[in-house]
């Protein structure tokens with residue numbers, strides 16, 4: 607406590623490069639900061655997106671990772687809601703309870719430290735990580751690809767210490783995001799029809815949310831048919847591969863759903879698919895929610911007529927959950943068998959195999975690889 611910790615981290619030295627295992631130094635937490643021993647982390651597509659060089663906020667060298675769980679090692683001055691030994695999840699969408707976003711029930715986008723988060727530094731403008739004397743940047747306020755990390759206190763939430771950290775780490779991003787996209791952002795209604803483009807962890811969690819909301823028809827769409835079996839487990843009532851049709855997928859969906867869907871979700875990050883998802887919505891009331899993160903310079907387009915005639919385009923970050931209020935409740939739902947997490951985990955690997963986890967994600971062979979630190 608109060609001293610520098612020397613530990614292992616997977617460092618991204620530059621875009622498109624494999625992560626390198628390095629011995630790094632992690633400084634003690636300053637006021638309103640928490641140092642966490644990360645025990646498990648998963649790899650989200652967004653880590654791959656930033657590593658690919660497509661993230662306009664991407665900055666190197668950096669300690670990536672934002673889907674983790676661990677134990678508080680020490681706290682800085684003024685930290686009141688967690689203490690050493692608490693089991694916690696780092697939150698890339700913090701909740702300060704003070705900013706105008708936190709005070710507004712319409713959004714979860716706390717703005718208190720967003721500027722610094724985007725610059726890869728702590729709220730005082732500096733980094734707590736260094737490697738051979740060179741500072742490393744933080745990522746999304748979490749940096750879970752390190753045995754120890756430092757987060758702002760508003761980016762940390764205590765959870766039930768009975769929860770298995772190798773599973774609830776997934777609530778740090780993908781599962782919470784997809785589940786909340788259906789329940790909080792789109793507000794799927796009982797009996798409605800839904801289509802989900804992209805059946806990775808995020809899309810599957812959307813399916814789980816649509817099912818929980820009582821949707822009558824949940825169509826899963828993916829180019830990789832190996833995702834279809836697991837998609838039915840999460841609630842998809844049917845799955846289709848757009849490559850199997852010689853017309854745009856939105857036309858196929860409109861024909862088979864009597865005019866289009868009540869709710870669609872884009873969970874890929876492909877702007878062409880975002881357009882298809884919007885245009886697959888029913889005239890007059892269909893709502894399309896963008897969850898996927900698109901690369902730098904990419905823009906969405908459609909004929910304004912699509913919106914004039916009643917379709918609605920929305921987007922979601924962290925599924926609309928106000929993070930510190932909601933994540934402990936999601937953990938409890940999992941512990942009470944109300945929310946599936948185990949089936950998202952397709953591989954359990956050692957931290958040293960992190961580049962393999964990225965590889966499995968890129969070749970479509972993992973939903974979530976969970977790494978043991």
Ligand SMILES: NC(=O)C1=CN([C@@H]2O[C@H](COP(=O)(O)OP(=O)(O)OC[C@H]3O[C@@H](n4cnc5c(N)ncnc54)[C@H](O)[C@@H]3O)[C@@H](O)[C@H]2O)C=CC1
Pocket residue numbers: 650651652655779780783803804805806807808809827828829830833848873874875876879896897898899900922923924925967970972973
């Ligand atoms: N808005 C938010 O808060 C969050 C957004 N994301 C974003 O959500 C997206 C999905 O993330 P993951 O599930 O982790 O990714 P993933 O890579 O595990 O899954 C993506 C799926 O899309 C499929 N796919 C790719 N191109 C396709 C196409 N043209 N048509 C149909 N299917 C296609 C792939 O086969 C794969 O199954 C990413 O863009 C990620 O950055 C992730 C977490 C939070």
Ligand SMILES: N[C@@H](CCC(=O)N[C@@H](CSC=O)C(=O)NCC(=O)O)C(=O)O
Pocket residue numbers: 650652653661662663664699715720779899923924
């Ligand atoms: N850095 C990117 C923005 C990427 C992005 O949209 N991130 C999502 C979370 S993705 C998690 O896996 C998000 O929450 N966005 C809201 C935010 O405030 O970043 C870019 O600059 O385009």
Ligand SMILES: [Zn+2]
Pocket residue numbers: 650651652653672673779780
């Ligand atoms: Zn993520």
Ligand SMILES: [Zn+2]
Pocket residue numbers: 700701702703704705706707708715716717718
């Ligand atoms: Zn706030």
